[in-house]
Amino acid sequence: MSEHILDLKNISKSFSGVEVLHEVSFGLRPGEVHALLGENGAGKSTLVKVITGVHQPDKGEIHLNDAPVHFSDARESRRAGIAAIYQELTLFPDLDVAENIFVGRQPLTFGGRVDWRKLYAEAGKLLNSLGVKLDLKQKARTLSIAEQQMVEIARAFSINARILIMDEPTSSLTLNEVADLFRLVRRLRADGTAIIFISHRLEELFELADRVTVLRDGSYVGTRLMKDITRDDLIRMMVGRTITNLFPKQDVRAGDVVLRVEHLTRAGSFHDVNFDLRRGEILGLAGLVGAGRTNVARAIFGVEPATGGRIQVEGREVAITSPQQAIELGLAYVPEDRQLHGLIPSMPITPNISLPILHQYARIGWLQDKSERKSAYDAARQMEVRANNIWQLARELSGGNQQKVVLAKWLSTNPRILILDEPTRGIDVGTKAAVHGLMSKLAAEGMAILMISSELPEILGMSDRVIVMREGLVTGEFSRAEATQEKIISAATQNVTIGSAQ
């Protein structure tokens, strides 16, 4: 008898000839939180999908309670008590909270009719036992990301999962929500559930995980007890080398004001936002998800124009009503959702990079392929995009390389004001440091950068100045010297009672 509830033995998996997993072994004990760590492309997601039966391994065995198992789809693994919460959430936006929990397994009456009363009663009971307060009849479409995650967890719970896999559950959560989530995970662990937890935030893993298994380039590197390992060791295991400085911020003397925002308002999103952004400055915009930070960025960039207030760019008052106009004024916006707003995943790298300035490569609308290709190539090279060639499809790149393409695209517009919305979300440690290094360099060259981030270390490590938003209002402003974790959290959450429903 092994102590493991789940044992993967020498799993290999290839996709169209490329080996994504090579002889990976992995053991999971009941009642532990086992972190799965590795850079993007290390094979974590594939491993998870092998466990849940979405993919089948080419070689190797899976043992559940010491018996070999073979899952041909997600249905079978669920029946065996394995539940997964994927990075991309899998709720049904048009169904309500209660039905989302029981979708496909709605309780039935004797006559085989869906028993709605029982469904709502059980959903309510379940959410209560998890300590989550949600309106059962609210459609999933209107839930915040954190709330959606709670519904996913409730769903996993409702099938009495003995193994729960969480793939980057915290990447879009705010600190409080993360705390809520962790409380829940600890309770599950205490009940004997085995949890596989994937995250790029090392701090979290030290806080939560018992053991950690590291993958690199599809191969197994090692498994350690969390309490026996240091942060630097973990990074070395992940990337195979040492990264010394994650936040390489240079000190730059801020120049003239290039972007001034006064009383900026968009009904329903944010109200009376004021700030200045100077040349060579990185201004951090902190706050909870949904505090209106992204809406401010979108308003400045003209995607969802403001309904009130003023914007001055380089001293000139402007009314920005479209991204086109913003780009002409020297603004660039790297959005938080790469797949949806940042990139065209199904197109190659080149047209992705050239899209905002395509007209520059054209004479009266007629495209000049050569100059386009040359510029795209230069931009991609400068960003050290790792790809076979510049005609590779963007969706074939790893998350970090995709973000580099997005950055290359916006930097080739030669912006004077750069807005970065969660610039390192879901990016591996190596690329993260590269992005931070780039930000520092750009600021040193005189670019003005507005950085929205939910990661406090990033905010504290990179910003010259920090402003904090809460519920559509600016609730705090701190210089680099003043800013501390406590001050920012307090400004982001003041007067919000945690633990009570609306």
Add this chain to the structure above:
Amino acid sequence: MKAGAITESKSASLISEYAPRRSFLSKFQRWEWMLVGLILLDVLINTRLSPFFLDARNLSRTSSDFMEIGLMMLPMVFIIITGNIDLSVASNMGMSASFMGLLHNMGVNIWAAALAGLLIGTLGGLLNGYLVARVRLPALVVTLGTYAFFRGIAYGFLGDQAARGYPAAFTYFGQGKVFGTLVPFSVALFIVLAVIFGLVLHRTTFGRYLYAIGNNENATLYSGVPVARIKLIIYTLSGFMAALAGLILAARFGSTRPDIGTGLELSVITAVVLGGVDINGGKGTMLGATLSLFLIGLMRFGMGLLNIQGQVQGIVIGFLLILSILLPGVAQQISSSRNIGIYPKSVLISLGVLAIFIAFFLFFFWSRAPVIAGG
């Protein structure tokens, strides 16, 4: 510290500028070769079956038969590449031609009437564009509404009347040949326009924007592309081309009835999709669509020579449309699941389904037999 001064752990392959660019385009080119092959095959079979097939006069006449579809197809390629659709083109065609016919019946000069027809068609396209791009209604819903609306206006204009007696100078556009050749005017017009539309699609920023919108509209918008304006333009263009096609069809018939061109929207969409344009947007070429237009035209012509009714020809075209999407997918499935065994259950199900279809066709022919005997 310099940007990106971290060496990658993997062999940091330097990105290449001149790479197998083919990987991006080859898929479509393969499909176009396929269409060329099908056209040749069709010609081969038909020349065997009918001595009249390879007759220049016949071919010239038949090619003008599907040029109206071709003219509406050109902007439809744009629209479908952006991931939208226009179901109203044939109705718009009817509205424009009927308006011209109405004015002609009222004694207005034919050229002024034709111009008015083009104008009303363009306005119809503008209405579609406005509702899709600015009001942001789903294209399918909007053009379904205008499908009824435009056709209704056509009936309103002409009622149960027909407009006739167009002057020869006008009917030239539908019936005439380019000076000194056998090439019908409409064919020449189509080819010129197809080249222009193709160049716009594949060689200009506008064309690139269409692909970008079809692949990811949001990201395109965020990149500063005036998405709404582009949609407005292509729908307006579609309206204009539908009107132009309507005038040419009216000129070819020498008369206009309000039901002119009914149902052609499906032929147009069939040609576009069979040409390899992805109905979900983002992929496809003008060459492919044009080739498929000629393939369909030649097939229909060949079947017509064999006295197969137009509607029955639809069976073949329908199967061709489905198979064009089905076969590549099935081939891929078979090649990717080579090592998956055959399950007894799936065999049983397949046999059951097969039995159902056999039973259906046995019944189909059995129940029909007396008619044949009697007729």
Add this chain to the structure above:
Amino acid sequence: MTVQNPPAVKTSPVSRYGLLWTLARFREAGISIFILILVVAVTLRAPSFLTVDNFSDILLNISILAIVALAQTMVILSHGIDLSVSSMIGLVAMIVAFVVKQNPEMPVLLAVLLGMALGSVLGTFNGLIITFGKVPPIIATLGTLSIYRGLVFYYSQGTWINSFELPTSFKLLSKGTPLGLPNMVIIAIVVAVIVYYFLNYTRTGRDIYAVGSNPDAAQFSGIRQQRITFLVYLISGLLCGLAAVLWASRFESAQTNTALGFELQSVAASVVGGVSISGGVGTVPGVLLGALLLGIIQNSLTLIRISPFWQLAAQGLLILIAVISDKWILSRVERTKQ
């Protein structure tokens, strides 16, 4: 857990039609008001409109549309579309009429069952192409639209079946009133009740909503998406088969162009009735009201003596107005909510 306000503007691609759900319950109210206003307005112009006779006439006229629109609705709910409904009706009506003509003694019920069986086979074909052939629904059914219509011509050799060739019992199938209302109306009501129960009180019915709401998530939730997709096209064929028999009975004929263009009417009734074209949203009462609205429009245009030639245009315009005002109301609600 603190329940935050969701971000005011969601970034999901479906948000364009988002918030449709908020009015899900009120949507029927919206279209009902539209119908009421129309009824009042028409009655003022033509008092004969608001009579029992006229309304039973309207009900008779929309019964077939309602049945087909419900079939179409299930397909659209699952994130698909069935453009072949009109051709299925045309083909089944032709075959059944032929068989009935050849066998005048045949029980009417058998003809109905035959129609449903034939329709199911056609629906099965659609479903197979879409689920196993992985052909997008709009293309698959566009293809079968012309295939099935072509079969009508092939089958009939271009001939029609006329009223005198059909037995009276068959003609009475739709029009007889043994239960007070015409049989056809009763059949439509029964179909609506069954579909309502199916969509709201069976797991399979709920799965249709789930599949349409988030097709990608279905596989993670253990829903057999392919089965559901196959099923909706099968049901669509089945109901079209039923509608075809009723059609042949009501119009006492089968023609090569039977139900031509009906696919767009069925989609229109669904959409006007509040079914989201992108799937996952829509109710049976809404669709019935949508069909009723289309029927009332058609009926009232005649009553208020709009030239028959302009009626189609007026219909199209009213459909557009219904859809636009719906969108307008939604955006209004969205704004006031913030």
